[in-house]
Amino acid sequence: MKHLLTTNALSLEEVRMIIEEAQVFAEGATWQPEQQTFVANLFFEPSTRTKCSFEVAERKLGLNIIPFEVNASSVLKGETLYDTIRTLESIGVDAVVIRHSEDNYFSELEGKLKTSIINAGDGCGHHPTQSLLDLLTIQQEFGHFYGLKVAIIGDIRHSRVARSNADVLHRLGAEVVFSGPEEWFDESLLESGKYEEIDQAIATSDVVMLLRIQHERHEQDGQDGKEAYHKKFGLTVEREKTMKAGSIIMHPAPVNRDVEIADELVECERSRIFKQMENGVFVRMAVLKRALQEGGKINVNHHQKWPIAY
Amino acid sequence: MKHLLTTNALSLEEVRMIIEEAQVFAEGATWQPEQQTFVANLFFEPSTRTKCSFEVAERKLGLNIIPFEVNASSVLKGETLYDTIRTLESIGVDAVVIRHSEDNYFSELEGKLKTSIINAGDGCGHHPTQSLLDLLTIQQEFGHFYGLKVAIIGDIRHSRVARSNADVLHRLGAEVVFSGPEEWFDESLLESGKYEEIDQAIATSDVVMLLRIQHERHEQDGQDGKEAYHKKFGLTVEREKTMKAGSIIMHPAPVNRDVEIADELVECERSRIFKQMENGVFVRMAVLKRALQEGGKINVNHHQKWPIAY
């Protein structure tokens, strides 16, 4: 039983194994555990997109999913997260997928449970399956990470994905730059990359990775604020024209159309936004297989050879 | 992939094919898609009855159902319906069943998606699977539609089912009359049938189709209002005695007992109310099969011959 809590805790070897396996699933491989296996998805913060993606991945692996209604749960009566998961463990749940509003909610759980924990997002902390699906998408496109320039644009400070992606891409040898409003940048990010002005970042990067503006967090923004953001920091139709040949657009979705990205670019040729979602299922299959499988060898039969360039 | 949006858009040939196939399912036939197939039920308006019926139909066809929680969805964060369904499409969902409070919500989606859309009710607009299950129930009873007299009684103006049923029954050669409070009738209905006084309508029809009084819409009605409605426009024990030999009672449910229909008549011999629900599963199986199957041929093996009289 292996947890997946953060990408930072994964060695590059583990990162590569997961995305390699995900690619194998993307090409149609199947795998099912030998015994009837139970999982539960505990989404203490709502997220249809991520939850639905896990639900598809779980069903593709033939897992049994125990519906867990957070609003009806004893957690509301003050039960600890440990007791909740220990209960699920007792009734036979082999792995839990958790999204929680608290940063590092899992630190109190480590070492105490046999059930595998897969982190589907913690506070402003981590969102490892999102990072891994981003990596898979980049790998599919370029075949390697080394030497690529990746611009991460938007509310970097509050983004789970920005930090994880910046760290792992930096470790994989990519050049990472950050852009967007300077007040959303912070010094701690300098370990992974430097701040760059928006037009330059867009014009010179292989991957333009936009982050969602969380209007939930920035309530002042009305329609005016949205238009102003789009003009100053969004991927406008004009800016897209300056992008390098072969470069791609990514966004974790849901997209605010005409804020982070112009409406007509969401499904343009450069866009990998829906491809990312597609890849999310395969990454989650790989992560679930890793969590449920003793050992962790790739035992899927597949004829194809997929060369991974590191 | 074929959508099912309205009965109006179905040719009579298509209507007949669906109810014929539904009857085949009612007699125990089975069908499963060749590949693992995913559906999602998006009920933006609650409806346990219709949703549960689809859920049974989907499981009888061996489909994988991705739970979609409207209250947790990005739709609440302003995501368009298109983006929501496009996301589900990306993660592998082959068909979506949608109930939505907006009339013709599907008009913005047509032609843009590969995923099949099955309309499970839109605003005051349409509810095609309800119409089709009503037709199946009538077909089972009488073997034909031509020449039957069908009375549709109640809040016709706000009923999704009344208009669809009136249109398709009229096209199939039945005589349709409307009854109930005259202020709930309107001129546009004259295309399909005329208004008739309640006692005559009940005494002369082969099918007495009652509509649910939506107390949600008519808030003035207290207990007095309910009793008054029952006396004036409900199927009372006395009125039932005037019904023609062989005539039947229908209601889309949930029933307001002692309002549209006397409590003791809900499961009387003439009543097909629970039969309608039973048929709902078979109609939805037929509609899902049609949506998921390339082409649309009936390839179910069945020994029985079911003569359909048109």
Added chain:
Amino acid sequence: MKHLLTTNALSLEEVRMIIEEAQVFAEGATWQPEQQTFVANLFFEPSTRTKCSFEVAERKLGLNIIPFEVNASSVLKGETLYDTIRTLESIGVDAVVIRHSEDNYFSELEGKLKTSIINAGDGCGHHPTQSLLDLLTIQQEFGHFYGLKVAIIGDIRHSRVARSNADVLHRLGAEVVFSGPEEWFDESLLESGKYEEIDQAIATSDVVMLLRIQHERHEQDGQDGKEAYHKKFGLTVEREKTMKAGSIIMHPAPVNRDVEIADELVECERSRIFKQMENGVFVRMAVLKRALQEGGKINVNHHQKWPIAY
């Protein structure tokens, strides 16, 4: 089709058959109905723990589960429980598991439905599967009930489990004593056992069965109230040291740590709290099999012989 409504209505022979069959499941036996079988879990009061346990049990039996969202249901529009279940019956649901806030909600349903009803808790009334899993846990430990002393401690008056357990344990020949705040005891309990002072009850019983303090019901209790309760009526570290050799601790969970029981005792060697949860799945499998199977014979193949001492 057999209902399970209360333990009081079960003969001792039936109780023994259910826990024997549950033990067979605990040892790895499997059983599946011959035909595709549908169940629905209607939890009008939330309870993740019990619901999840039923969900696992149902999936282990290969049943198809129709999700039923109480908040979206027509029950809220005034539909009777009978009409709701009759609807589910019409669409093909073979058994329903119900939790409801009303005592004896099932009395209006008996004899009217073909669908099996399994009571998962009614008001302050009954919770038969909890009782049965408690019995299974005691049986596994001691091999018999006759002559055991069982102390039930806490809010006995409002506990569904206390009454059912006291009655059935008394019938099975155990000595039952009640303890905790005297104002939570009442005369009607004297049929099954007498009140005993807390220290004596804990020191002399084979089974110390703690009940959950329902802070929902006793709102006055702040942190002070909790500490005071723990000192006066809780299983403190000191009291545990006075327990008999071989005696065990039980609690229906969720536990209020440091209220009914000291935090460090929750998973101590004497504790069967998580074992109870584990057993819950097997008891529910047995109860569902009993509900779905014509007749009720044990037809599971198993090599092992499990001697049940009565």
